[in-house]
Amino acid sequence: xTPQAIKVACSNCNLRELCMPMDLSVGDLGRLDELVAxxxxxxxxxxxxxxxxRFTALYAIRTGFFKTCIATEDGRDQVTGFQxxxxxxxxxGIVGDHHTCDAVALEDAEVCxxxxxxxxxxxxxxxxxxxxxxxxxxxxxxxxxxxMLLLGSMRAEERLATFLLNLVQRLHARGFSxxxxxxxxxxxxxxxxxxxKLETVSRAFSKFAxxxxxEVKQRHVRILxxxxxxxxVAPHEAGAALKRCA
Amino acid sequence: xTPQAIKVACSNCNLRELCMPMDLSVGDLGRLDELVAxxxxxxxxxxxxxxxxRFTALYAIRTGFFKTCIATEDGRDQVTGFQxxxxxxxxxGIVGDHHTCDAVALEDAEVCxxxxxxxxxxxxxxxxxxxxxxxxxxxxxxxxxxxMLLLGSMRAEERLATFLLNLVQRLHARGFSxxxxxxxxxxxxxxxxxxxKLETVSRAFSKFAxxxxxEVKQRHVRILxxxxxxxxVAPHEAGAALKRCA
DNA sequence: CGGGGGGTTGATATTTTTCAAGTGTAGTGG
DNA sequence: CCACTACACTTGAAAAATATCAACCCCCCG
Numbered sequence: 001x002t003p004q005a006i007k008v009a010c011s012n013c014n015l016r017e018l019c020m021p022m023d024l025s026v027g028d029l030g031r032l033d034e035l036v037a038x039x040x041x042x043x044x045x046x047x048x049x050x051x052x053x054r055f056t057a058l059y060a061i062r063t064g065f066f067k068t069c070i071a072t073e074d075g076r077d078q079v080t081g082f083q084x085x086x087x088x089x090x091x092x093g094i095v096g097d098h099h100t101c102d103a104v105a106l107e108d109a110e111v112c113x114x115x116x117x118x119x120x121x122x123x124x125x126x127x128x129x130x131x132x133x134x135x136x137x138x139x140x141x142x143x144x145x146x147x148m149l150l151l152g153s154m155r156a157e158e159r160l161a162t163f164l165l166n167l168v169q170r171l172h173a174r175g176f177s178x179x180x181x182x183x184x185x186x187x188x189x190x191x192x193x194x195x196x197k198l199e200t201v202s203r204a205f206s207k208f209a210x211x212x213x214x215e216v217k218q219r220h221v222r223i224l225x226x227x228x229x230x231x232x233v234a235p236h237e238a239g240a241a242l243k244r245c246a
Numbered sequence: 247x248t249p250q251a252i253k254v255a256c257s258n259c260n261l262r263e264l265c266m267p268m269d270l271s272v273g274d275l276g277r278l279d280e281l282v283a284x285x286x287x288x289x290x291x292x293x294x295x296x297x298x299x300r301f302t303a304l305y306a307i308r309t310g311f312f313k314t315c316i317a318t319e320d321g322r323d324q325v326t327g328f329q330x331x332x333x334x335x336x337x338x339g340i341v342g343d344h345h346t347c348d349a350v351a352l353e354d355a356e357v358c359x360x361x362x363x364x365x366x367x368x369x370x371x372x373x374x375x376x377x378x379x380x381x382x383x384x385x386x387x388x389x390x391x392x393x394m395l396l397l398g399s400m401r402a403e404e405r406l407a408t409f410l411l412n413l414v415q416r417l418h419a420r421g422f423s424x425x426x427x428x429x430x431x432x433x434x435x436x437x438x439x440x441x442x443k444l445e446t447v448s449r450a451f452s453k454f455a456x457x458x459x460x461e462v463k464q465r466h467v468r469i470l471x472x473x474x475x476x477x478x479v480a481p482h483e484a485g486a487a488l489k490r491c492a
Numbered sequence: 493c494g495g496g497g498g499g500t501t502g503a504t505a506t507t508t509t510t511c512a513a514g515t516g517t518a519g520t521g522g
Numbered sequence: 523c524c525a526c527t528a529c530a531c532t533t534g535a536a537a538a539a540t541a542t543c544a545a546c547c548c549c550c551c552g
Contacts, residue, residue, distance in 0.1 A: 146316075
């Protein structure tokens with residue numbers, strides 16, 4: 001393969017509306033192409049970056065699916081997120097110049113490499129990009145607040161229902177089905193993310209299947225009753241609404 | 247009180263090294279004073295901002311102590327953090343132009359109001375400030391990863407020990423004791439942050455006191471054995487270290 | 493000095509984990 | 523092509539952790 005054989009360009013990337021600012025003049029849009037240095041392919045199971053590695057760039061996922069996780073010396077391990085096409089990964093490395101977590105591809109993947117010094121340079125000149133970078137980081141903070149709510153106050157089935165609804169919603173935003181999905185991760189990885197053991201995740205899946213909310217065949221999941229899944233998450237919703245009206 | 251009676255200035259603020267970039271030329275340092283529009287006092291129990299409120303500014307805490315929390319329609323509630331002098335609050339509002347959580351003063355407090363459009367403007371001109379803003383947001387993301395680890399993989403006593411060690415370490419960085427602290431929040435608020443019920447928090451405190459790790463009198467806590475507290479968090483540390491050497 | 497919110501403690505209930513056994517299933521090599 | 527193996531997943535029973543319910547205490551403050 002010749003180096004730089006394919007022209008790397010955000011301006012005609014079909015994922016642009018997912019990872020880039022929308023309201024750009026044609027001129028600024030062209031400048032964005034300076035952002036992407038190269039692309040990089042990552043095989044399933046391989047790390048995009050690892051804890052301790054020097055931080056140099058953010059990554060925009062073009063294809064594939066990642067998990068990020070942190071590990072402590074005493075063997076604890078926590079999946080902190082799952083990322084898919086159009087999402088930005090690597091923000092953890094900015095503060096200390098080194099990555100503080102591992103990003104691992106859960107299927108063969110390709111990312112755009114966005115050198116961070118170039119991001120900072122360009123966002124000084126293009127306010128829309130600057131604002132976009134801030135929003136991306138803020139969005140991650142808000143997402144993590146949601147995970148804290150999940151981990152801190154939900155029971156097992158509520159957590160799994162929330163997780164499934166979130167996944168399917170993000171997939172739907174990318175043109176996939178609203179009701180069908182293929183899990184890219186194991187029960188153990190789901191469990192780690194949700195603060196549960198893999199057996200508990202499995203049992204919750206079985207319970208949902210029993211009740212007719214979903215159909216589960218290994219990693220293939222079909223959501224049969226979205227509203228019922230939502231009701232699992234917020235069982236008191238109706239009551240609370242009533243109370244507010246009273 | 248005359249408006250603007252006191253000259254608001256970062257350049258001679260004793261908290262500067264906590265909330266501002268360190269490596270500034272004298273000229274740039276002066277420019278930072280443009281950042282702070284006003285100061286604002288918040289009484290204990292009053293909100294600095296609330297969920298749904300329009301986002302206009304970040305806040306640098308000068309004095310006092312805050313909690314941030316999110317609430318859902320169905321009555322769930324999660325404390326997402328406790329913030330003290332020198333820390334920046336309000337990052338959640340950037341992404342959607344509205345705040346997504348409540349920030350409540352747990353004691354009488356004063357903050358510097360940093361209008362966000364001014365932050366963006368100035369950080370386009372002062373790279374050190376730009377970098378600093380990025381680092382502050384990244385630090386918050388990394389902090390929340392730590393909370394996810396805590397909520398997802400630690401048991402009650404490990405969570406409380408982690409919490410105490412983190413609090414006392416931050417207080418020490420501000421010139422307070424390494425071993426003594428006064429909690430500004432209730433057991434219920436601690437519990438909400440740690441994903442536990444207040445009774446569980448209380449029991450964990452009692453257990454620590456029984457074992458001679460801490461002395462607890464209501465909200466006054468004295469840490470008697472820091473190493474033992476650390477061992478509560480990472481009980482396998484020693485074993486793991488041995489294994490690494492073997 | 494009385495009231496009330498915050499805190500502690502005990503007994504019981506519930507949820508989740510742990511341990512253990514067994515069942516697919518996808519990939520591999522004979 | 524089929525058997526085999528490794529890994530992921532499921533399920534059950536018992537154990538552990540935490541929540542819930544309830545009673546009580548203790549201050550701190552007005």
